Amino acid sequence: MNKVIISILCALFLIAGCSNNQDDMNAINNDGYDxxxxxxxxxxxxxxxxDxxxxxxxxxxxxxxxADNSYELLDxxxxxxxxLLVSFEDKENLVLGTSPILMDPNTNKVIGYMPSE
Structure with a gap:
């Protein structure tokens, strides 16, 4: 009987953990910036x-x-x-990566980026 209860509790914890991850992903995808x-x-x-x-x-x-002179503006x-400033995750979770990209909030066009070394 105890094994059944423990199994049910474990299943509930797994389901609750997965639903939280799904909620986090939905929040990212529902911000209107896709x-x-x-x-x-x-x-x-x-x-x-x-790369x-x-x-x-x-x-x-x-x-x-x-947008200011710390960015390389195309216009x-x-x-x-x-x-809008768009930053992507680095493959190796380092600070280095690619330059953040500046976007026009109305047209979704690239208008600049932050120069990197």
């Missing part, structure tokens, strides 16, 4: 800069920032304006 992430990923592929980042573009971090009209 098109931005995909456009940034396509830009990295086109430039050949995707050091993980291929799961869906988990890229998207934040808002102000200087964005300087001083709020834009």
């Amino acid at each position: 098109d931005v992430r995909e456009s940034a990923w396509d830009f990295l592929n086109d430039k050949g800069w995707d 050091r980042i993980q291929e799961n573009w869906q988990s890229a971090n998207v934040t808002k920032t102000i 200087n009209d964005y300087e001083g304006k709020e834009v």
Whole structure:
């Protein structure tokens, strides 16, 4: 009888743990930035800069920032304006990786990136 109860409890813990992971992934996918992430990923592929980042573009971090002279802007009209910054995970979980990509929040077009050494 004790084995049955322990088995049921273990199954419940596994189910609860999996549902939390699914909730986390749903939160990432429901933030409305999938098109931005995909456009940034396509830009990295086109430039050949995707060799050091993980291929799961869906988990890229998207934040808002102000475009300034610390970024390599492809269009200087964005300087001083709020834009989106897309950062991808490094394959080896190092600080190094690829440069974060700046995106226009309305058109999802790449407007710049942070230069790396």
